[in-house]
Amino acid sequence: MNFIKQMSVKKKLGLMFAITILFLDMLLYSVIIPLTPYYEENFKASPTMIGILFSSYSITLLIFTTYFGKLTDRIGRKKPIVIGLIGMTVATIVFAHPINFEMLIIARGLQGVASAATWTASLALLADMFVKKERAFAMGVAMTSMSAGTLLGAPIGGFLIEFGGYATPFYTASVMLIIVMILAAIYLQDEHKAVVQASKKVVDLLKQREVVWILTIMVVGEGIMTMLEPILPIYLSGTFTGNSFFIGLMFGVITLAYGIMAPVSGLLINKYTPSRVVLVGLLLAGLILPFVVIAQSTLQMVIALLFLGASMGLAVSPTLTMLGNTQKEGEQNSYGALYSLFNIFFAVAAIIGPFVGGVLTDVFTSKITIFIASGAVILSTYGLSLTRKKSMGNLECVPSAETVQRMD
Numbered sequence: 345m346n347f348i349k350q351m352s353v354k355k356k357l358g359l360m361f362a363i364t365i366l367f368l369d370m371l372l373y374s375v376i377i378p379l380t381p382y383y384e385e386n387f388k389a390s391p392t393m394i395g396i397l398f399s400s401y402s403i404t405l406l407i408f409t410t411y412f413g414k415l416t417d418r419i420g421r422k423k424p425i426v427i428g429l430i431g432m433t434v435a436t437i438v439f440a441h442p443i444n445f446e447m448l449i450i451a452r453g454l455q456g457v458a459s460a461a462t463w464t465a466s467l468a469l470l471a472d473m474f475v476k477k478e479r480a481f482a483m484g485v486a487m488t489s490m491s492a493g494t495l496l497g498a499p500i501g502g503f504l505i506e507f508g509g510y511a512t513p514f515y516t517a518s519v520m521l522i523i524v525m526i527l528a529a530i531y532l533q534d535e536h537k538a539v540v541q542a543s544k545k546v547v548d549l550l551k552q553r554e555v556v557w558i559l560t561i562m563v564v565g566e567g568i569m570t571m572l573e574p575i576l577p578i579y580l581s582g583t584f585t586g587n588s589f590f591i592g593l594m595f596g597v598i599t600l601a602y603g604i605m606a607p608v609s610g611l612l613i614n615k616y617t618p619s620r621v622v623l624v625g626l627l628l629a630g631l632i633l634p635f636v637v638i639a640q641s642t643l644q645m646v647i648a649l650l651f652l653g654a655s656m657g658l659a660v661s662p663t664l665t666m667l668g669n670t671q672k673e674g675e676q677n678s679y680g681a682l683y684s685l686f687n688i689f690f691a692v693a694a695i696i697g698p699f700v701g702g703v704l705t706d707v708f709t710s711k712i713t714i715f716i717a718s719g720a721v722i723l724s725t726y727g728l729s730l731t732r733k734k735s736m737g738n739l740e741c742v743p744s745a746e747t748v749q750r751m752d
Contacts, residue, residue, distance in 0.1 A: 354533055358473045359482060361532050362466040363489035364524055365425060368517070369459050370493030372436060373401065375501035375513050376452075377595055378588035380577040382510070387445040394574045395702025400449045402570075402694035404456030405463075405687055410546055412461045413684020420534040421469040421680075428461030429525035433518055440514035456691070463687050468679040469534075471668045483664040484610035491603030491657070494595075502592030546685050549678070557728070557735035558666045559689040561622050564724045565660035566690055568629065568717055569598075570697030576636070579710040584642065597646050598653035605657030613662045619736045622666075623729055625658025630721030637711040670739060 351359075376397075383389045383397070416424045435454040442448045467486065474482040504512040549555050577591045584590070612621045632655055635648040667686060671678055704713040 355473050357531055357533070358469055359485065361425070361524075361528055362470050363485055365429070365462050365466050365528075366486055367489040367493040368521060368524065369432070369462055370490045371497040371500075372432065372455060372493075372517055373459075374494045374497030374573075374595065374599075375517065376439070377498045377573055377577060378502035378505065378592040379510075380574060381581045381591075382505075382588070383445065383448070384578070387448075389445055391574060391578065391702040391705045392699075393445065393702075395698040395700075397445070397449055397452055398570065398573050398698035399695045400452040401456040401459070402691040404453040405460050406456075406691035406695065408457050408460040409464060409684045409687035409691065412464045413546070413680045413682075413687075415680075416461075416465045416468055416684075417678070417680035421465040421472070422528070422532050422534050424461040424465040425469075425532065426525060426529050428458045428465070429521055429528065431455075431458030432462065433521040433525065436514050436518045436521065440511040440518075460684075460687060464680060464684045467664065467683040467686070471679040471683070472534075479668050480610045480614055480665045481607075483668065484607045484661065487606040487657075487661045487664060488603050491599050491606055491661075494599040494602070496596070498592035498595035498599075499589065500592070502588040502590075506587065506589050546681055546688070549682055549685055552670060553735040554670050554739045555667065555682075555685070557619075557731065558663050558670070559686065560724075560728060561626060562660055562663045562686070563689050563693040564626060564721060564728075565629065565656055566693035567697040568633065568721060569656055569660075570694040571701035571713075571717060572598075572636075572697075573701075574698045575701045575705045575710050575713060578705075579637070580645075584645070594645065594649060597649040598656075601650045601653030602657040602661075605654045606661040609658050609661040610665065612658075613665065617740055618662055618666050619732050619740060622659050622662055623725060623732065625655050625660075626721060626728070627725045628655035629659060630718050630725060633718040633721065634715055637714045 380394050383394060384391075389397070412424050412428075431454060435451050435458060438451040438454065439448065442451070467483075470482045470486060471479065501513045504516065576594070580591050580594055609621065609625070629652060632648065632651045636645070636652060639645040639648050664686070667682055668679070671682060701713060701717075704716060708716075
Protein backbone atom coordinates (compact mmCIF):
# COMPACT_ATOMS: atom_id res chain seq x y z
CA MET A 345 0.00 0.00 0.00
CA ASN A 346 1.30 3.46 -0.93
CA PHE A 347 0.67 5.04 2.47
CA ILE A 348 3.19 2.61 4.06
CA LYS A 349 6.00 4.23 2.08
CA GLN A 350 4.68 7.67 2.99
CA MET A 351 4.56 6.98 6.73
CA SER A 352 6.54 9.32 8.94
CA VAL A 353 9.30 7.89 11.12
CA LYS A 354 7.09 8.56 14.14
CA LYS A 355 4.27 6.44 12.67
CA LYS A 356 6.63 3.64 11.73
CA LEU A 357 8.10 3.57 15.24
CA GLY A 358 4.64 3.65 16.82
CA LEU A 359 3.46 0.75 14.67
CA MET A 360 6.65 -1.23 15.32
CA PHE A 361 6.45 -0.80 19.10
CA ALA A 362 2.71 -1.55 19.24
CA ILE A 363 2.93 -4.79 17.27
CA THR A 364 6.09 -5.90 19.11
CA ILE A 365 4.50 -5.33 22.52
CA LEU A 366 1.26 -7.09 21.53
CA PHE A 367 3.31 -9.94 20.08
CA LEU A 368 5.30 -10.41 23.31
CA ASP A 369 2.17 -10.17 25.43
CA MET A 370 0.46 -13.00 23.57
CA LEU A 371 3.71 -14.97 23.41
CA LEU A 372 3.79 -14.96 27.21
CA TYR A 373 0.07 -15.67 27.38
CA SER A 374 0.41 -18.86 25.36
CA VAL A 375 3.87 -20.05 26.43
CA ILE A 376 2.41 -21.95 29.41
CA ILE A 377 -0.12 -23.88 27.27
CA PRO A 378 2.18 -26.89 26.70
CA LEU A 379 2.99 -26.85 30.43
CA THR A 380 -0.52 -27.85 31.52
CA PRO A 381 0.35 -31.59 31.69
CA TYR A 382 3.51 -30.63 33.65
CA TYR A 383 1.46 -28.66 36.18
CA GLU A 384 -1.08 -31.48 36.35
CA GLU A 385 1.67 -33.99 37.17
CA ASN A 386 4.04 -31.94 39.37
CA PHE A 387 1.54 -29.80 41.26
CA LYS A 388 -1.35 -32.31 41.17
CA ALA A 389 -3.51 -29.62 39.59
CA SER A 390 -6.99 -30.65 38.45
CA PRO A 391 -8.55 -29.32 35.21
CA THR A 392 -10.52 -26.86 37.35
CA MET A 393 -7.35 -25.53 39.01
CA ILE A 394 -5.64 -25.23 35.64
CA GLY A 395 -8.70 -23.35 34.41
CA ILE A 396 -8.29 -20.97 37.37
CA LEU A 397 -4.62 -20.48 36.45
CA PHE A 398 -5.55 -19.39 32.95
CA SER A 399 -8.47 -17.28 34.19
CA SER A 400 -6.37 -15.39 36.77
CA TYR A 401 -4.77 -13.42 33.94
CA SER A 402 -8.18 -12.28 32.77
CA ILE A 403 -9.50 -11.50 36.24
CA THR A 404 -6.76 -8.95 36.90
CA LEU A 405 -7.01 -7.69 33.32
CA LEU A 406 -10.69 -7.08 33.97
CA ILE A 407 -10.09 -5.29 37.28
CA PHE A 408 -7.32 -2.94 36.11
CA THR A 409 -8.17 -2.25 32.48
CA THR A 410 -10.63 0.58 33.19
CA TYR A 411 -8.04 2.33 35.33
CA PHE A 412 -5.40 2.13 32.62
CA GLY A 413 -7.94 3.19 29.99
CA LYS A 414 -8.58 6.43 31.90
CA LEU A 415 -4.88 6.85 32.63
CA THR A 416 -3.77 6.52 29.01
CA ASP A 417 -6.39 9.04 27.86
CA ARG A 418 -5.13 11.45 30.52
CA ILE A 419 -1.32 11.13 30.44
CA GLY A 420 -0.71 9.63 26.99
CA ARG A 421 0.21 6.18 25.71
CA LYS A 422 3.95 5.97 26.37
CA LYS A 423 4.05 5.89 30.17
CA PRO A 424 1.42 3.11 30.59
CA ILE A 425 3.28 1.06 27.96
CA VAL A 426 6.58 1.32 29.85
CA ILE A 427 4.87 0.59 33.19
CA GLY A 428 3.20 -2.45 31.67
CA LEU A 429 6.47 -3.77 30.26
CA ILE A 430 8.09 -3.52 33.69
CA GLY A 431 5.23 -5.46 35.28
CA MET A 432 5.33 -8.08 32.56
CA THR A 433 9.06 -8.60 33.09
CA VAL A 434 8.58 -9.12 36.84
CA ALA A 435 5.73 -11.58 36.25
CA THR A 436 7.82 -13.58 33.80
CA ILE A 437 10.75 -13.87 36.23
CA VAL A 438 8.37 -15.05 38.99
CA PHE A 439 6.96 -17.68 36.62
CA ALA A 440 10.44 -19.12 36.14
CA HIS A 441 10.72 -20.12 39.83
CA PRO A 442 7.34 -21.25 41.23
CA ILE A 443 7.40 -22.55 44.79
CA ASN A 444 3.84 -23.81 44.53
CA PHE A 445 0.82 -23.63 42.27
CA GLU A 446 -0.53 -20.57 44.11
CA MET A 447 2.59 -18.61 43.11
CA LEU A 448 1.87 -19.46 39.47
CA ILE A 449 -1.63 -18.03 39.86
CA ILE A 450 -0.20 -14.82 41.40
CA ALA A 451 2.34 -14.45 38.58
CA ARG A 452 -0.37 -15.02 35.99
CA GLY A 453 -2.48 -12.36 37.69
CA LEU A 454 0.41 -9.88 37.63
CA GLN A 455 0.79 -10.54 33.92
CA GLY A 456 -2.87 -9.57 33.50
CA VAL A 457 -2.29 -6.26 35.30
CA ALA A 458 0.64 -5.49 33.01
CA SER A 459 -1.37 -6.43 29.93
CA ALA A 460 -4.16 -4.06 30.99
CA ALA A 461 -1.63 -1.25 30.56
CA THR A 462 0.15 -2.41 27.40
CA TRP A 463 -2.91 -3.59 25.45
CA THR A 464 -5.00 -0.50 26.09
CA ALA A 465 -2.22 1.99 25.42
CA SER A 466 -0.83 0.19 22.34
CA LEU A 467 -4.20 -0.12 20.61
CA ALA A 468 -5.09 3.47 21.47
CA LEU A 469 -1.72 4.57 20.08
CA LEU A 470 -2.50 2.92 16.74
CA ALA A 471 -5.97 4.45 16.63
CA ASP A 472 -4.39 7.86 17.36
CA MET A 473 -1.76 7.65 14.65
CA PHE A 474 -3.74 6.14 11.77
CA VAL A 475 -6.74 7.78 10.15
CA LYS A 476 -9.84 5.81 9.28
CA LYS A 477 -8.75 4.71 5.81
CA GLU A 478 -5.44 3.41 7.20
CA ARG A 479 -6.80 1.91 10.42
CA ALA A 480 -7.99 -1.41 8.94
CA PHE A 481 -4.42 -2.09 7.86
CA ALA A 482 -2.84 -1.01 11.18
CA MET A 483 -5.31 -2.98 13.30
CA GLY A 484 -5.00 -5.96 10.97
CA VAL A 485 -1.25 -5.92 11.49
CA ALA A 486 -1.86 -5.66 15.26
CA MET A 487 -4.15 -8.69 15.22
CA THR A 488 -1.62 -10.58 13.10
CA SER A 489 1.14 -9.79 15.61
CA MET A 490 -1.07 -11.01 18.45
CA SER A 491 -1.81 -14.18 16.52
CA ALA A 492 1.88 -14.63 15.75
CA GLY A 493 2.68 -14.31 19.45
CA THR A 494 0.10 -16.93 20.30
CA LEU A 495 1.30 -19.07 17.39
CA LEU A 496 4.94 -19.01 18.45
CA GLY A 497 4.38 -19.02 22.21
CA ALA A 498 3.15 -22.58 22.52
CA PRO A 499 5.59 -24.34 20.12
CA ILE A 500 8.60 -22.25 21.19
CA GLY A 501 7.66 -22.77 24.82
CA GLY A 502 7.35 -26.51 24.24
CA PHE A 503 10.64 -26.64 22.34
CA LEU A 504 12.60 -24.67 24.97
CA ILE A 505 11.10 -26.71 27.79
CA GLU A 506 11.98 -30.02 26.11
CA PHE A 507 15.56 -29.04 25.30
CA GLY A 508 16.47 -26.40 27.89
CA GLY A 509 14.37 -27.03 30.97
CA TYR A 510 11.34 -25.44 32.56
CA ALA A 511 12.74 -21.92 33.17
CA THR A 512 14.31 -21.43 29.72
CA PRO A 513 11.31 -19.86 27.91
CA PHE A 514 10.74 -17.44 30.80
CA TYR A 515 14.36 -16.28 30.90
CA THR A 516 14.32 -15.81 27.13
CA ALA A 517 11.13 -13.76 27.24
CA SER A 518 12.48 -11.64 30.13
CA VAL A 519 15.51 -10.58 28.09
CA MET A 520 13.28 -9.62 25.14
CA LEU A 521 10.96 -7.60 27.38
CA ILE A 522 13.83 -5.67 28.96
CA ILE A 523 15.22 -4.74 25.53
CA VAL A 524 11.83 -3.52 24.26
CA MET A 525 11.19 -1.63 27.50
CA ILE A 526 14.47 0.31 27.22
CA LEU A 527 13.93 1.12 23.54
CA ALA A 528 10.32 2.22 24.16
CA ALA A 529 11.42 4.50 27.00
CA ILE A 530 13.94 6.17 24.67
CA TYR A 531 12.26 6.28 21.25
CA LEU A 532 8.47 5.88 21.58
CA GLN A 533 6.51 9.12 21.13
CA ASP A 534 2.88 9.97 21.79
CA GLU A 535 0.70 11.35 19.01
CA HIS A 536 -0.03 14.99 19.81
CA LYS A 537 -3.35 16.22 18.44
CA ALA A 538 -6.03 18.74 19.10
CA VAL A 539 -8.86 17.26 21.13
CA VAL A 540 -12.27 18.33 19.93
CA GLN A 541 -14.33 16.43 22.49
CA ALA A 542 -13.69 15.20 25.99
CA SER A 543 -12.94 11.53 26.57
CA LYS A 544 -15.98 9.30 26.83
CA LYS A 545 -16.57 7.12 29.84
CA VAL A 546 -16.93 3.35 29.55
CA VAL A 547 -20.58 3.67 30.60
CA ASP A 548 -21.23 6.08 27.70
CA LEU A 549 -19.62 3.68 25.23
CA LEU A 550 -21.82 0.84 26.49
CA LYS A 551 -24.86 2.89 25.46
CA GLN A 552 -23.78 2.54 21.82
CA ARG A 553 -25.50 -0.57 20.48
CA GLU A 554 -22.93 -1.11 17.79
CA VAL A 555 -20.10 -1.16 20.35
CA VAL A 556 -21.86 -3.80 22.46
CA TRP A 557 -22.73 -5.91 19.40
CA ILE A 558 -19.13 -5.91 18.16
CA LEU A 559 -17.79 -6.76 21.60
CA THR A 560 -20.26 -9.65 21.92
CA ILE A 561 -18.85 -11.16 18.73
CA MET A 562 -15.38 -10.95 20.26
CA VAL A 563 -16.56 -12.50 23.56
CA VAL A 564 -18.08 -15.54 21.87
CA GLY A 565 -15.04 -16.05 19.63
CA GLU A 566 -12.39 -15.54 22.28
CA GLY A 567 -14.40 -17.53 24.81
CA ILE A 568 -14.17 -20.60 22.61
CA MET A 569 -10.46 -20.05 21.93
CA THR A 570 -9.61 -19.68 25.61
CA MET A 571 -11.83 -22.62 26.56
CA LEU A 572 -9.57 -24.85 24.47
CA GLU A 573 -6.44 -23.77 26.35
CA PRO A 574 -6.86 -25.91 29.50
CA ILE A 575 -8.71 -28.88 27.96
CA LEU A 576 -7.20 -29.43 24.50
CA PRO A 577 -3.63 -30.10 25.81
CA ILE A 578 -4.97 -32.75 28.19
CA TYR A 579 -7.10 -34.26 25.40
CA LEU A 580 -4.15 -34.32 22.99
CA SER A 581 -1.85 -35.79 25.64
CA GLY A 582 -4.31 -38.58 26.41
CA THR A 583 -5.59 -39.31 22.89
CA PHE A 584 -2.46 -38.78 20.80
CA THR A 585 0.12 -39.31 23.59
CA GLY A 586 1.73 -36.05 22.56
CA ASN A 587 4.52 -34.31 24.48
CA SER A 588 4.78 -30.57 25.19
CA PHE A 589 6.26 -29.84 21.77
CA PHE A 590 3.46 -31.70 19.96
CA ILE A 591 0.81 -29.84 21.96
CA GLY A 592 2.50 -26.55 21.17
CA LEU A 593 2.52 -27.37 17.47
CA MET A 594 -1.22 -28.15 17.49
CA PHE A 595 -1.97 -24.79 19.05
CA GLY A 596 0.42 -23.29 16.54
CA VAL A 597 -1.76 -24.68 13.74
CA ILE A 598 -4.80 -22.83 15.12
CA THR A 599 -3.04 -19.53 15.50
CA LEU A 600 -1.21 -19.82 12.16
CA ALA A 601 -4.56 -20.03 10.38
CA TYR A 602 -5.90 -17.25 12.62
CA GLY A 603 -2.94 -15.00 11.81
CA ILE A 604 -3.17 -15.61 8.06
CA MET A 605 -6.89 -14.77 8.14
CA ALA A 606 -6.37 -11.49 10.05
CA PRO A 607 -5.24 -9.32 7.09
CA VAL A 608 -7.62 -11.19 4.75
CA SER A 609 -10.56 -10.34 6.99
CA GLY A 610 -9.46 -6.70 6.90
CA LEU A 611 -9.82 -6.72 3.12
CA LEU A 612 -13.18 -8.49 3.33
CA ILE A 613 -14.74 -5.95 5.71
CA ASN A 614 -13.68 -3.16 3.35
CA LYS A 615 -15.44 -4.91 0.47
CA TYR A 616 -18.46 -6.49 2.16
CA THR A 617 -20.70 -5.61 5.09
CA PRO A 618 -18.45 -6.09 8.16
CA SER A 619 -21.16 -7.49 10.44
CA ARG A 620 -22.02 -10.18 7.91
CA VAL A 621 -18.37 -11.14 7.53
CA VAL A 622 -17.87 -11.72 11.26
CA LEU A 623 -21.15 -13.65 11.57
CA VAL A 624 -20.10 -16.02 8.79
CA GLY A 625 -16.82 -16.62 10.60
CA LEU A 626 -18.57 -17.30 13.90
CA LEU A 627 -21.02 -19.74 12.34
CA LEU A 628 -18.23 -21.63 10.60
CA ALA A 629 -16.35 -21.89 13.91
CA GLY A 630 -19.37 -23.45 15.59
CA LEU A 631 -19.80 -25.97 12.78
CA ILE A 632 -16.10 -26.92 12.63
CA LEU A 633 -15.49 -27.19 16.39
CA PRO A 634 -16.79 -30.81 16.81
CA PHE A 635 -14.33 -32.07 14.20
CA VAL A 636 -11.49 -31.33 16.64
CA VAL A 637 -12.59 -34.29 18.80
CA ILE A 638 -13.92 -36.36 15.90
CA ALA A 639 -10.46 -36.43 14.27
CA GLN A 640 -8.91 -39.91 14.36
CA SER A 641 -5.42 -39.06 13.14
CA THR A 642 -2.87 -36.28 13.44
CA LEU A 643 -3.54 -35.19 9.85
CA GLN A 644 -7.28 -34.95 10.49
CA MET A 645 -6.60 -33.00 13.66
CA VAL A 646 -4.35 -30.54 11.81
CA ILE A 647 -7.00 -29.98 9.12
CA ALA A 648 -9.73 -29.42 11.74
CA LEU A 649 -7.55 -26.97 13.68
CA LEU A 650 -6.59 -25.08 10.50
CA PHE A 651 -10.23 -24.50 9.56
CA LEU A 652 -11.13 -23.64 13.15
CA GLY A 653 -8.34 -21.05 13.40
CA ALA A 654 -9.25 -19.50 10.05
CA SER A 655 -12.94 -19.20 10.97
CA MET A 656 -12.07 -17.67 14.35
CA GLY A 657 -9.80 -15.16 12.60
CA LEU A 658 -12.61 -14.23 10.25
CA ALA A 659 -14.95 -13.65 13.19
CA VAL A 660 -12.67 -11.92 15.71
CA SER A 661 -9.91 -10.10 13.78
CA PRO A 662 -12.15 -7.36 12.30
CA THR A 663 -13.54 -6.36 15.71
CA LEU A 664 -10.62 -4.02 16.52
CA THR A 665 -11.12 -2.04 13.31
CA MET A 666 -14.90 -2.07 13.67
CA LEU A 667 -14.60 -0.72 17.22
CA GLY A 668 -12.35 2.16 16.18
CA ASN A 669 -14.80 3.09 13.42
CA THR A 670 -17.67 3.47 15.90
CA GLN A 671 -16.17 6.77 17.07
CA LYS A 672 -16.65 9.91 15.03
CA GLU A 673 -13.91 12.29 13.97
CA GLY A 674 -12.95 14.45 16.93
CA GLU A 675 -13.53 11.64 19.44
CA GLN A 676 -9.96 10.31 19.30
CA ASN A 677 -9.47 11.08 22.96
CA SER A 678 -11.89 8.24 23.75
CA TYR A 679 -9.74 5.49 22.26
CA GLY A 680 -8.19 4.64 25.63
CA ALA A 681 -11.65 4.10 27.14
CA LEU A 682 -12.82 2.23 24.03
CA TYR A 683 -9.96 -0.25 24.00
CA SER A 684 -10.08 -0.65 27.76
CA LEU A 685 -13.66 -1.78 27.14
CA PHE A 686 -12.29 -4.21 24.57
CA ASN A 687 -9.94 -5.53 27.27
CA ILE A 688 -12.82 -5.87 29.73
CA PHE A 689 -14.87 -7.99 27.35
CA PHE A 690 -11.79 -9.98 26.35
CA ALA A 691 -11.13 -10.61 30.04
CA VAL A 692 -14.70 -11.79 30.58
CA ALA A 693 -14.32 -14.22 27.69
CA ALA A 694 -10.96 -15.45 28.97
CA ILE A 695 -12.37 -15.92 32.49
CA ILE A 696 -15.49 -17.78 31.43
CA GLY A 697 -13.83 -19.89 28.71
CA PRO A 698 -11.10 -21.71 30.68
CA PHE A 699 -13.16 -21.98 33.88
CA VAL A 700 -16.29 -23.37 32.24
CA GLY A 701 -14.18 -25.61 30.01
CA GLY A 702 -12.34 -27.02 33.04
CA VAL A 703 -15.50 -27.55 35.08
CA LEU A 704 -17.42 -29.20 32.22
CA THR A 705 -14.46 -31.49 31.55
CA ASP A 706 -14.42 -32.50 35.22
CA VAL A 707 -18.17 -33.25 35.09
CA PHE A 708 -18.33 -34.78 31.60
CA THR A 709 -15.48 -35.36 29.11
CA SER A 710 -13.48 -33.24 26.70
CA LYS A 711 -15.55 -34.47 23.77
CA ILE A 712 -18.88 -33.62 25.35
CA THR A 713 -17.55 -30.21 26.39
CA ILE A 714 -16.54 -29.45 22.80
CA PHE A 715 -19.98 -30.46 21.50
CA ILE A 716 -21.68 -28.25 24.10
CA ALA A 717 -19.44 -25.35 23.05
CA SER A 718 -20.32 -25.93 19.39
CA GLY A 719 -24.01 -25.68 20.12
CA ALA A 720 -23.49 -22.52 22.18
CA VAL A 721 -21.60 -20.81 19.33
CA ILE A 722 -24.26 -21.68 16.76
CA LEU A 723 -27.06 -20.41 19.01
CA SER A 724 -25.10 -17.22 19.75
CA THR A 725 -24.58 -16.63 16.03
CA TYR A 726 -28.31 -16.95 15.42
CA GLY A 727 -29.10 -14.49 18.21
CA LEU A 728 -26.54 -11.97 16.96
CA SER A 729 -27.90 -12.22 13.41
CA LEU A 730 -31.38 -11.28 14.69
CA THR A 731 -30.03 -8.10 16.31
CA ARG A 732 -27.53 -7.18 13.59
CA LYS A 733 -29.56 -4.60 11.65
CA LYS A 734 -30.91 -2.92 14.78
CA SER A 735 -27.46 -2.64 16.32
CA MET A 736 -25.28 -2.01 13.28
CA GLY A 737 -27.66 -0.31 10.85
CA ASN A 738 -26.59 3.25 11.68
CA LEU A 739 -22.88 2.44 11.49
CA GLU A 740 -22.72 0.40 8.29
CA CYS A 741 -23.52 2.51 5.28
CA VAL A 742 -25.58 1.18 2.42
CA PRO A 743 -23.09 0.07 -0.28
CA SER A 744 -22.80 2.12 -3.41
CA ALA A 745 -23.97 0.82 -6.78
CA GLU A 746 -20.34 0.21 -7.74
CA THR A 747 -19.75 -1.83 -4.58
CA VAL A 748 -22.92 -3.83 -5.16
CA GLN A 749 -21.75 -4.67 -8.69
CA ARG A 750 -18.39 -5.85 -7.31
CA MET A 751 -20.16 -8.00 -4.74
CA ASP A 752 -22.36 -9.51 -7.41
